[in-house]
Amino acid sequence: MEQVIQLINEMSPYLLLGFLIAGIMHAFIPGSFYTRYLSRKTFRSVIYAALLGIPLPLCSCGVIPTAMSLRREGASKGAVVSFLIATPQTGIDSIFATYSIMGLPFALVRPIAALVTAVMGGALVNFGDRSSSADTQEHASQPSPGSKTIAHRIKEALQYGFVEMMADIGKWLVLGLIIAGLITVFVPESMFAAFKDNTLMSMLLVLCISIPMYLCATGSIPIAVALMLKGLTPGAALVLLMAGPASNAASILVINKVLGRKTLCLYLISIICGAIAFGYGIDYLMPREWFAPSIIRTAEGCTHSSPFQWTCTILLTILLLNILRMKLTHSNTCSCEHHHDHCHSTHCSTNVQTLSFTIKGMNCTHCRTNAEKALYSCTGVEHVTIDLQSGNAQVTGHDLDVQAMDEALKSIGFEMHGNTPPSSPAS
Numbered sequence: 001m002e003q004v005i006q007l008i009n010e011m012s013p014y015l016l017l018g019f020l021i022a023g024i025m026h027a028f029i030p031g032s033f034y035t036r037y038l039s040r041k042t043f044r045s046v047i048y049a050a051l052l053g054i055p056l057p058l059c060s061c062g063v064i065p066t067a068m069s070l071r072r073e074g075a076s077k078g079a080v081v082s083f084l085i086a087t088p089q090t091g092i093d094s095i096f097a098t099y100s101i102m103g104l105p106f107a108l109v110r111p112i113a114a115l116v117t118a119v120m121g122g123a124l125v126n127f128g129d130r131s132s133s134a135d136t137q138e139h140a141s142q143p144s145p146g147s148k149t150i151a152h153r154i155k156e157a158l159q160y161g162f163v164e165m166m167a168d169i170g171k172w173l174v175l176g177l178i179i180a181g182l183i184t185v186f187v188p189e190s191m192f193a194a195f196k197d198n199t200l201m202s203m204l205l206v207l208c209i210s211i212p213m214y215l216c217a218t219g220s221i222p223i224a225v226a227l228m229l230k231g232l233t234p235g236a237a238l239v240l241l242m243a244g245p246a247s248n249a250a251s252i253l254v255i256n257k258v259l260g261r262k263t264l265c266l267y268l269i270s271i272i273c274g275a276i277a278f279g280y281g282i283d284y285l286m287p288r289e290w291f292a293p294s295i296i297r298t299a300e301g302c303t304h305s306s307p308f309q310w311t312c313t314i315l316l317t318i319l320l321l322n323i324l325r326m327k328l329t330h331s332n333t334c335s336c337e338h339h340h341d342h343c344h345s346t347h348c349s350t351n352v353q354t355l356s357f358t359i360k361g362m363n364c365t366h367c368r369t370n371a372e373k374a375l376y377s378c379t380g381v382e383h384v385t386i387d388l389q390s391g392n393a394q395v396t397g398h399d400l401d402v403q404a405m406d407e408a409l410k411s412i413g414f415e416m417h418g419n420t421p422p423s424s425p426a427s
Helices: 002-028 043-053 063-072 077-089 092-102 104-128 150-186 191-195 199-210 220-229 234-246 249-258 261-285 294-301 307-328 365-376 402-410
Strands: 353-360 381-386 392-397 415-417
Touching (some): 043 104, 063 077, 077 104, 150 365, 199 261, 220 234, 365 402
Antiparallel strands (some): 353 392, 353 415, 381 392
16 A cells, blocks of 8 residues: 555656646647648658657547547548557656656657557558548538637646546546555465566467556556566566557447448557567566666665655645546536637527437547537537536537438547437527
8 A cells, every 4th residue: 555655646746747738738739730730641641640649648538539530620541540549658647657657768668659559550551541532521620719818728728637637537547546556455476477488478468458448548557567566577567558548449449430440450450569569679678677667666765755745646636536526516507608619609599499419439528529529510500518427418509400410420439319309499
């Protein structure tokens, strides 16, 4: 238990810094920046997609609708796959957290491995994709919002970093820490002794567990550290850090449905081969002591947490409790003060059609945001309200086209259920 507490104290300052930088990126970098360079079926677009995806703090569920939205806006299949592989493996928050717990070498290898595997996967998909670029569904992008003041952007950055991102990643981070604690207590020291002379077997075991599982890039860190404390090699730990966040059952199903089975196979081959190659590189080409987690060095040196680390841990705990409070007291409201840029005063009007239905497949605020964008792209839609917890959605507007909205949601991996016919509320 002491090691788990030390783990949290080591991570908390870097997690808070990562959340802050993620919020700044979200508030100050326009979404069009990420789509501008991805439309051509070229090797350059694949590299751009990987480079743009690496610092983005998107989890492996939030990256799915984002990537599918890029596809709808004209990104090539190769660029989409490159983005899908690179983005969930890292993020500015997880890079800082990796450095705090696993050291500088691990913090450098993770984004490099993500870049190489993403470029390899995207290039393979573009090379194997013989279809015409005309098959890409292009939808007009939403008009960019008006200019915002610096104060508004700072507020948006703090809201995104410490509320929305915390809501997405917080539960998985806590779950990862709990699993790390359980591993520390219950997993015997000899568990990985059977694989001591067979690194490939330990990597294959980790792959079998991590590929279908949902693991976020940050939440996987304490699990990897706990397994290393029990004897897992650094290379096999890297396999977990790469394959766990880069894939899960949901992403596999969506990629198969939207991009096709061939693309799915190339996607999985790139992740598996890239993870094993980098895992072997760490275990056999680099000094083992470079990749000893700092928690081990800290334990050996009997170093205690500083007051600053405890302060950051307390602040992180308060932010997580705030998210829990918000979830427990959550309620749907119709308010023109909603933060979405598409909110118009007409949505509170009584002389508009209303459509209610449930959206299946959303797991985080990024999913909800992309579902909103997909619905706003449909003709006649004036306002969208989506409850992430229940999946309930309400759309208001004129001449609403249910089929168009259903297709827009399916194109980014979601499904519409239980839709009701448009109605015109009485004044």
